[in-house]
Amino acid sequence: MDPQPAQEAAMEHAEEHKDPPYFLVWGVLFILTILEVFFAFTGLPKFWIATGLIIMALWKALLVAMYYMHLRFEPRRMWILAASPLPLAVILVIAVLTEF
Amino acid sequence: MSWMLPESFSTFGGDIDRIYYIILWITGIAFFLSEGILVYFLFRYRHKEGRKAKYVHGNTRAEIVWTAGTALIVFIVGMLSIGVWSRVRTQLPQDAMEVIVSAKQFEWNVTYPGQDGVIGTEDDFTKRNEVHAVVDRPIIAYLRAEDVIHSFFLPDLRVKQDAVPGMETPVWFEATETGEYVVGCAELCGLGHYRMAGTLTVHTAADYQAWEQAEIQAAGQ
Amino acid sequence: MSTAEAAIGDRTAAHEHVDHDIPFIRKYVFSTDHKTIAKQFMFMSLFFLVVGGLLAMMMRWQLGYPSQPMPGGAILPETMAPGGILLPEFYNSLVTMHGTIMIFFAIMPLLVGFFGNLLIPLQVGAPDMAFPRLNMASFWLAFPAGLLMLASFLVEGGAAGAGWTSYAPLSASGEYTGVYLGQQLWLVSLTILGFSSLAGAVNYITTVINWRAPGMTWFRLPLATWSLFITSILILLAIPILAGALIMLLFDQTIGTTFFLPAGGGEPLLWQHLFWFFGHPEVYILILPAMGIASDLIANGARKPIFGYHAMVLAIIGIAFLGWIVWGHHMFQSGMNPMLGTTFMVSTMFIAVPSAIKTFNWLGTLWGGDIHFTTPVLHGLAFVSMFIIGGLSGIFMASTPVDIYIHDTYFIVAHIHYVLFGGSLFAIFGGITFWFPKLFGTIMNERWGKIHWVLTMIFYNLVFFPMHSIGLQGHMRRLYDPTQYEYLEPLQPMNVFITISAFLLIAVQLIFVVNFFHSIWKGKKAGPNPWNANSLEWTVPSPPPHGNFATVPVVYRGPYEYSSPESDEDFLLQTTPPRDQQQPEPHATPAPEGA
Amino acid sequence: MTTDAMALERGYMPGMRVYNLKLGMWVFLLSEVMFFTGLIGSYIILRFAHPTQFAEPGVVLNVPLTAFNTFVLICSSVTMVKAYAAIATGDQKGLKIWLLATIALGTFFVGIQVFEYIALAQHGFVPMASAYAAEGGALYGSTFYTMTGFHGTHVTIGVLCLWFVLWRAWKGAYSADSLGGVEIVGLYWHFVDLVWIILFTIVYLI
């Protein structure tokens, strides 16, 4: 029933000239994790800690999605597809937060 | 079968009813317009021998007209509503009487300030399923719930507000006529939901004084 | 013509024999054929439709004749109706299960599980769903979920009784309702059903995106498929939120967490936010496919292209998008921040805009048509006229100040039924009659179909229209015995009237049941295209063979080319090659003459 | 009708230029995003509404241990993606080795989490309000165990799927131009890793 990924894999290789830098990404993730842990315990005001940590977390998440999940090498509509639920998630949380 | 609302006895009741009637007019027109056109088309273009349907795929101007038209109408309705809503819900009246209405399965316990006119002192007294208010004087009821969600419903005064456990929700109203009104529970709250009724008694200022004194005496003993 | 018929003939023959290779169990029980799965969904949900209807009748009896023994009520056990008189807690279970079963186990599986499975592969020109086994799993999750839901009536403590919205804390702890196991079964059952819906959604989305036949561009898809596609996206993103909330509530019930229990610091309003963030998209899940089906029916009846096809598609998308930012309109009186209420009111109001686009485009489709009043078309028209009523009543509730008074009254109940019965269910009746040939190869009896339609229209309106009025008099919903409030006493005759009409309403549904089963066995045989329609499902025999299309169909035009000058009849199949290419493509499906 | 001619050559119209299995997995992952939105969102909201119910980072939860666990999961993502890269070049042996490594790391992660649960429970940090005895309040326990618990379940399911893929790899089911199974299990695995990255930050560090 399912067309084998042959031609599609081929396309992918056409776009991605050589293997992505998997281990480099891994290194960055590792360093970011360590940074996070230290940053969390610098006695900065809560707000700054939170923002800093969230930025780093999102950065890491983005790296995983882009390289390990190959989003970087997919057609643009895949990006749109993958990003579609995020606005809803934000709407839900923000709206309910205004309650309190 | 009536589309009229029962008479309302609160200061903002009139405004709420007005918006209701405005919407009734708008939707009424929209209703007869669209259903009328529908029925007319069904009759006018019913199948006849040799009739061939028009071959058209749409009309952009028409689309724009009814899109914009509807948008405008609902926008107006929205704007009208916002005014009343914020008057009813976002501003609490000054110099209002205050009571605590604490709901629990399946009764309303209303706590009155008592002698000192302050709630939360030991001379407060509590009545079961009885709300008492003074005519032409705003009153704020602080809604609490001990177990599940109930909803404080005064049909004749166009008041409805849920009482949520863990929250204290203020709701205010100002009765425009003395008399006895019904207090209902509008949120499903268990097997006794259907009989969680109370009464709202709206007194003249003098009557209220007398009643309050009597109650304080009774509480004293 | 003979050639075409012949072609179809031997093609079916070929597939007949393929079919026979499949053992009974794989063919009818654990089948992976989308048409069989569609039938399974249909029979399951029609059964639940009947159950839901019967529950409604019990409610109506109690409301019409409060605390009087109902005829035959004696068969009910003591725990439900001692001496044939309903208990209040059992009434609450009735309301809850009626709402839950009708929404989750009747209308949703009918529109999405049944029509989705039947129509999507046929209308996009695919041999089957993208993931047939996943598709099978989808049904075999839904079915046990339904059984669990029914089983909750039998357990000790009775079925869930906190309303189909199961507001916490009432639903979060048995001590408030006396319902322990029943509520938990309710939660588990809906969670399982959620997985089923997700499996379906993944399948539909993938199939529509990837398995459209050559030439089937996005804007050549029939509106039924378009709406089912958008609906699947709603399901995909809304159901997980419900699942999360259900699981948290289940934990509150069983292992003693305190998400929604204020005693332990929880937030009752959080449940309402999560539920309605799912719940409002859910109600559009229940109307969008109906809109798509109605569009197909009306265009077919008017023998005219859909008026403003692109606008229709955009409206579907618009409704789906706006549906995500209006959930708060169910919580205006819940103690939610009033400012938030204002925002939700405005967004809710604007939902009227895409709905208006759709309504007026349906009217536009009828304008200048050559309207044949076949049963499916009548149901399509009923859908439009009833949806208008239900939609307009929505505007009242969308206005926050008015909602203060009508919230949780029968005005809401009237709204519910005008959109869900008058809307969704009429479209379902129409759809079943229209695509019946693709299910069983026969046509339903037109005369009895029309009679059923007329009587249903009459009694349906007699049941639900008065509910607006009693709602406006302040009649609360979920009320076991209205006569407890003496200001509701005067409404009692009206309640009796509604009850009697309700019994007549369900009685005339028997006509449909009989017509349905009679037509399966004794119905007139249908050709490939009995309604002279255009979309791909009408190019294959009725019922379509295993694998649907003998050769990959090639699509040359949109699905609504009725009365096109290009053809001599008043319809033009999507697969008929245009005049300028004289000979049809070698492997294009030849266009059979309409029967 | 040139478009149709083209369509004809192409056969079915692959709307995403991505084969069904992969598209299906992505679509499924979108629903997973919303599922975790529900759980994490509730945590954020409840914590915002009742700060006193939650303890400062490091007071109750063991950050160093979990940081290490995060590292383990990140490593498992690399091994997973290496497995994919291996089969993409037809390297069967590499595929099996990297899959095994991923399984090992995943199992290790779950193991550490179980160990962590036991340790926490001994300090009275439990989901149920009645028995809660640690800093903060019962909401802390409720939300923590629900979120991490469901993530743990996802990891466990992932490990099981990996075993299945490994078994098929052993039967030589995959090759450079037929690696759908490996790719989609990889997508799922990386997604679970991604969720943990968010969870670790929000639950343990903020």
Ligand code: HEA
């Ligand atoms: C199929 C299901 C369905 C559909 C399509 C809708 C459609 C709409 N609904 Fe409804 N709704 C429900 C199912 C549905 N609803 C259910 C089940 C409940 C009860 C839940 C519970 O148990 O509590 C509910 C409850 C409900 C409430 C909460 C009431 C309360 O509890 O207090 C509100 C409030 O705003 C609302 C509003 C709307 C609106 C604005 C629309 C709009 O989409 C309607 C838009 C359509 C039109 C407006 C008509 C067509 C347009 C024209 C003819 C053009 C002219 C129009 C104008 C100029 C205005 N609905």
Ligand code: HEA
């Ligand atoms: C699609 C949804 C749907 C449908 C069809 C119905 C159908 C009916 N509903 Fe109801 N109803 C709801 C959804 C629905 N309902 C919801 C969501 C609520 C809110 C619940 C809550 O408050 O929590 C509600 C609540 C509700 C109430 C309010 C209860 C209360 O608040 O106290 C009432 C009261 O009269 C009522 C009555 C009826 C009646 C008389 C019917 C009749 O129309 C029923 C007639 C019977 C049928 C339509 C089935 C006939 C069967 C077939 C035609 C198929 C057979 C074919 C084959 C087997 C081949 N319903």
Ligand code: CUA
């Ligand atoms: Cu209290 Cu209903």
Ligand SMILES: [Cu+2]
């Ligand atoms: Cu809604």
